[in-house]
Amino acid sequence: MTPPQQFSALKGVQDIFPPDVHLWQKVESLSREVFSLYGFEEIRLPIIEPTGLFVRSIGETSDIVEKEMYTFPDKAGRSITLRPEGTAPVVRAYIEHHLYNLPSPQKFFYSGPMFRYERPQKGRFRQFYQIGVEAFGAVSPLLDAELLSMLKILLERLGMKDLNFEINSVGCGNCRPAYRTALRDFFSAKLGSLCPDCQRRYEANPLRILDCKVDRCIELRAGAPFITDFLCSECKDHFEKVLSALRRLNIPYTLNPNMVRGLDYYTRTAFEVTSEHLGSQKAVAAGGRYDRLVEEFGGPPTPGMGFALGMERLTELLRETGEIVGPFPDVYIAPLGERAIMEGFLMAERLRARGFLVESGYDGSSLRSQLRKANRITARFVIILGEDELSSGRAKWKNLGDGSQGDVEIRKVEEFLASASPGKPR
Ligand SMILES: [Zn+2]
Ligand SMILES: [Zn+2]
Secondary structure, X not given: OOOOOOOOOOOOOXXXXXXXXXXXXXXXHHHHHXXXXXXXXXXXXXXXXXXXXXXXXXXXXXXXXXXXXXXXXXXXXXXXXXXXXXXXXXXXXXXXXXXXXXXXXXXXEEEEEEEOOOOOEOOEOOEEEEEEEEEEOOOOHHHHHHHHHHHHHHHHHOOOOOEEEEEEEOOOOOOHHHHHHHHHHXXXXXXXXXXXXXXXXXXXXXXXXXXXXXXXXXXXXXXXXXXXXXXXXXHHHHHHHHHXXXXXXXXXXXXXXXXXXXXXXXXXXXXXXXXXXXXXXXXXXXXXXXXXXXHHOOOOOOOEEEEEEEHHHHHHHHHHHOOOOOOOOOEEEEEOOHHHHHHHHHHHHHHHHOXXXXXXXXXXXXXXXXXXXXXXXXXXXXXXXXXXXXXXXXXXXXEXXXXXXXXXXXXXXXXXXXXXXXXXXX
């Protein structure tokens, strides 16, 4: 016989199991609910995509593409990448299936794992989960405000507080070149002091210097010009209309002219939702417009906008702000003796068919240990079935919530539980 061998999960990934998984399910189901109020429908996409999709959309010089992608050749030698984000795959599907022929705007949401080869640290995973939305075909600044409002409603319904909506405009292809030049002028005298990454960014995409997390670069960028001073009149007008709609919706926001977002494809509105509770990696959600991306991938000119929520951070915040509420059994059936085990087994199935959440004993352990178990799993009722109960046709019941007890005809247990549990059977 081969000796047993124990395996551990890979570095930077995690298992999600009860009771924590209830938080995840809560986020997922509430998101669906809120997104559907706004007409977003689910799109399910592959986890693997051709590498070029991300290189082209996120940008060759981005940290994600340069350092963090899970890229490997498949057996036929094609370069495959585990998706590091959701927008590019949605755009790919939108174009591939000619979804632009359907009435605009088209609105989608997705949820699932993303992959980045990062140095594992607290709250950062190599396989992490995102829920995101993408809307295509609406150029109106009201869409920007609507997405932010939807996000706010979702986060509030999740019970989150102390949220900041940071917003900026990153301009468009018409106004960004002048800003890039102004940034290069600003950093030219400091070039040698910037971190090696930023020295490369200086040529390739100086906006990314504003995103750098290195202390020295943060100091050096004090006094750098703001993109909002370089916006063309169309971008300026769009941004002002977004902000005015946010004010009409009473959504408090902070202008953050340094937030340029690390991805190449953003245009105009960019935003992040942060919380003071999360320290340096504090964004729970981020997104923006990408009005040129569909066209760059061969589709018709189509404005787009979306955001993604980080599930790990969201569930971490929820863990702090509320308790985990799992599905508790309505009833635990405690059978005593061979004959009662079979009767209890059949009763459990009858109750489940009526919509009750039922646990029951299988192994004939003592009443005491079965009651202890019922308490541990927070069952609401216990039904006790022993030889005496079977002969008399009446089962004992106990309400573990208020301590009341009594007996009930075995064939009327369903009615009894239904009348004692408002809203049940479902
Ligand atoms: Zn512009
Ligand atoms: Zn730097």
